[in-house]
Amino acid sequence: MKISKRHLLNYSILIPYFLLSILGLIVVYSTTSPTLIEEGKSAFQLVRNQGIFWIASLILIALIYKLKLGFLRNGRLIFIVMIVEMVLLALARLVGTPVNGAYGWISVGPVTIQPAEYLKIIIIWYLAHRFSKQQDEIAVYDFQVLTQNQWLPRAFNDWRFVLLVLIGSLGIFPDLGNATILVLVALIMYTVSGIAYRWFSTILALLAGSSMLVLSVIRFVGVEKFSQIPVFGYVAKRFSAFFNPFNDLAGAGHQLANSYYAMVNGGWFGLGLGNSIEKRGYLPEAHTDFVFSIVIEEFGFVGASMILALLFFLILRIILVGIRAKDPFNSMVAIGVGGMILVQVFVNIGGISGLIPSTGVTFPFLSQGGNSLLVLSVAIALVLNIDASEKRAKLIREYENQTNESL
Numbered sequence: 469m470k471i472s473k474r475h476l477l478n479y480s481i482l483i484p485y486f487l488l489s490i491l492g493l494i495v496v497y498s499t500t501s502p503t504l505i506e507e508g509k510s511a512f513q514l515v516r517n518q519g520i521f522w523i524a525s526l527i528l529i530a531l532i533y534k535l536k537l538g539f540l541r542n543g544r545l546i547f548i549v550m551i552v553e554m555v556l557l558a559l560a561r562l563v564g565t566p567v568n569g570a571y572g573w574i575s576v577g578p579v580t581i582q583p584a585e586y587l588k589i590i591i592i593w594y595l596a597h598r599f600s601k602q603q604d605e606i607a608v609y610d611f612q613v614l615t616q617n618q619w620l621p622r623a624f625n626d627w628r629f630v631l632l633v634l635i636g637s638l639g640i641f642p643d644l645g646n647a648t649i650l651v652l653v654a655l656i657m658y659t660v661s662g663i664a665y666r667w668f669s670t671i672l673a674l675l676a677g678s679s680m681l682v683l684s685v686i687r688f689v690g691v692e693k694f695s696q697i698p699v700f701g702y703v704a705k706r707f708s709a710f711f712n713p714f715n716d717l718a719g720a721g722h723q724l725a726n727s728y729y730a731m732v733n734g735g736w737f738g739l740g741l742g743n744s745i746e747k748r749g750y751l752p753e754a755h756t757d758f759v760f761s762i763v764i765e766e767f768g769f770v771g772a773s774m775i776l777a778l779l780f781f782l783i784l785r786i787i788l789v790g791i792r793a794k795d796p797f798n799s800m801v802a803i804g805v806g807g808m809i810l811v812q813v814f815v816n817i818g819g820i821s822g823l824i825p826s827t828g829v830t831f832p833f834l835s836q837g838g839n840s841l842l843v844l845s846v847a848i849a850l851v852l853n854i855d856a857s858e859k860r861a862k863l864i865r866e867y868e869n870q871t872n873e874s875l
Contacts, residue, residue: 482848489841493515499747509857525842527847532849546593550590588847589846599662606663612779635651638650737771738764738771739765759834784810787806790805801854809832
């Protein structure tokens with residue numbers, strides 16, 4: 469029995485993806501055009517680049533959707549991809565151009581590559597492959613299978629050591645935002661590996677406690693002294709703004725304070741598309757890290773809430789694919805993708821609202837950044853493929869059962 473996957477396409481995921489991507493192009497144009505015009509450049513320069521990445525993303529989605537999922541289970545392929553990623557990260561630090569005190573971008577002609585973005589999907593892929601092969605043992609011995617009864621990794625092929633190398637490599641840039649996302653994504657993958665949920669609660673409590681302790685120490689020691697530590701110079705400014713942005717409006721607190729102004733300007737129904745005040749040179753990074761502040765200013769809290777509702781609907785549909793999947797690998801990949809997007813949303817909104825220190829994390833789909841859009845599109849393509857493959861496997865099982873019953 470042969471069933472084509474094109475008849476099993478999940479439109480409840482694909483349509484929100486299309487809507488959010490198109491809305492993202494509109495927002496990118498709105499947030500970037502005033503600055504580009506002032507610089508004497510084409511108002512369409514950045515939205516054109518974003519559009520090129522989106523077209524490439526659509527091609528990738530079509531290609532990935534047609535592939536058999538078996539290629540994702542190739543351990544040698546995962547190893548090669550991780551080695552290539554590490555080489556790209558090293559090149560980004562050695563020959564990359566710093567942006568706002570941080571490295572991480574490689575310029576190849578008109579295209580800029582940010583290797584750290586691709587770590588998100590690589591870690592989900594690697595951990596899903598690793599944990600899915602140990603399901604029988606995890607069901608019996610719980611988390612001890614994953615830790616091998618050792619709190620610290622003692623082998624280079626230990627998944628904890630691999631994660632330490634991959635996430636720790638971002639410290640050379642430094643890239644606090646992506647490192648935060650990767651740690652939380654790894655925690656989600658660990659949780660859905662099959663271990664008892666009480667261990668997730670324990671780890672989450674330890675993570676929250678250690679974060680509060682670090683913030684308390686930084687506040688007690690002082691941001692000025694903390695900024696003298698190598699690597700953490702630019703990160704210290706973000707902590708300074710977190711404690712009180714209005715103490716230094718012309719310096720570290722400038723960005724967060726103007727984010728507040730933008731959200732207040734928007735009110736319930738916004739100033740209208742293109743009418744933002746803060747994006748006209750007042751709010752730095754209005755098109756990337758703080759794009760949702762501009763969305764609130766132009767669309768209002770009502771419009772921004774509708775966008776969030778659409779995004780959360782997409783996330784829930786992705787997670788639902790993972791919950792329904794029978795194959796452990798498929799389930800972990802889908803839930804990991806949904807968790808990745810969810811974490812990115814919360815970290816971004818937490819940063820622009822001052823609930824947590826700003827980490828430089830972009831908002832999914834709406835922020836200008838072709839690499840982020842490409843990673844999201846690849847992740848969506850994998851989920852669509854998983855959903856179609858699971859549906860086809862289910863139909864085949866039902867057909868075989870009916871055939872056996874008739875015999």
